[in-house]
Amino acid sequence: MKYLTRYCCIVLCLTAFTASVHAQVQSVDTSVRQSAIRSTEALYHQVIGGQSRLYNGSEYVPFPFPLNEGIPFFISDSMKVGDVSYDGMHFRQVPMMFDMVKDQLIVQESGSFFKIYLVNEKIAQFSLLGHTFVRIVPDSVNARTMTTGFYDRVYQGKTGVYVKRQKMIQETTNNEGIRRTVNDMIRYYVLMDGRYHPVKKEKSVLALLGDEKKEVRQYLRKNKVRYKKDRATALARTMAYYDQLTK
Incomplete structure (x- = not known):
């Protein structure tokens, strides 16, 4: 009950603060408006801390078998700091990893070693190791050439360039048993006039x-x-x- 009361107070304070910001920014430029929004988000993250809705996914379960060659993650198999737009909010400086076999973005819960994977449908985009991944849900026009998932956006202008980076585990059998190798699968797309063209x-x-x-x-x-x-x-x-x- 004490936590609920404190949480309600926080929400009320944030609401009042945001309302005040919106009232003031009507007479200022876009940069000031964006700065105010970022300040509000920073305050939210500070007071909510570990209870942030960023940490509402499920526990990440590692592979139950050894991988003999390659890693299932994007570039690195250790947590790296990145940004993510999740559940309508933008979170900065978040320790994360991207499992490209399971198509799961993994974050480390604040103040612990507990790892969770976020709900894909709530992820708009995330930035990791110099790459920005956006979640694309193809419409009826593009459904034949691409699938729903995270695409590395390498260029965005009048047109766009997107790369689908995936990994898969290949199993082979030898005298020593089963050998598992992680292989890369990469597909390239050019976006023109609303259509994604595989190239x-x-x-x-x-x-x-x-x-x-x-x-x-x-x-x-x-x-x-x-x-x-x-x-x-x-x-x-x-x-x-x-x-x-x-x-």
Whole structure:
């Protein structure tokens, strides 16, 4: 009961504070409005602490068997600090890991070693190790070419470039028993006019560019943009230049 009373007081204070902010920002610019919102969120996180609705997922269960090669996580198998937009709020500096086999974002509960995975449907996006993952639910137009999940957004302009990064565990049998290897699966998409186009090589990308195809190809040659070296970066540079041409 004491906790409930304290919680209600906190909510009332936050509500009053937010209302005051909204009343003041009507006469100020967008940057001040955004600063006020961030201050409100920071106050919320400070007073709620471990009871934050960020920590309302289920316990993360590791794999019950050893993995002989590779890791199931994005880049690192240890907690790294990142940001996440979850359940309508934005949380900063959160220790997290991304299990790409189970498609689960894992966070560490405040003040403990307890790990939980967040509810995918409540995650709008998260940033981790320099990458921003957004959750895409394809509409009827795109359902044939992509599935619901987290996509690495590597470029966003008039067009967009998204990378679906997944991992799977492959099992093989030898004289020593079962050997399990974690393999990467990567698919690339270009977003144009509301449609996500799956692409693989430079040729399939240029085929989307219509009258600008020739000029874009010249740009790629001149600047030595190589798809074989780094496809995600090459795609981002291609579509960024295309957007410049079609302003």
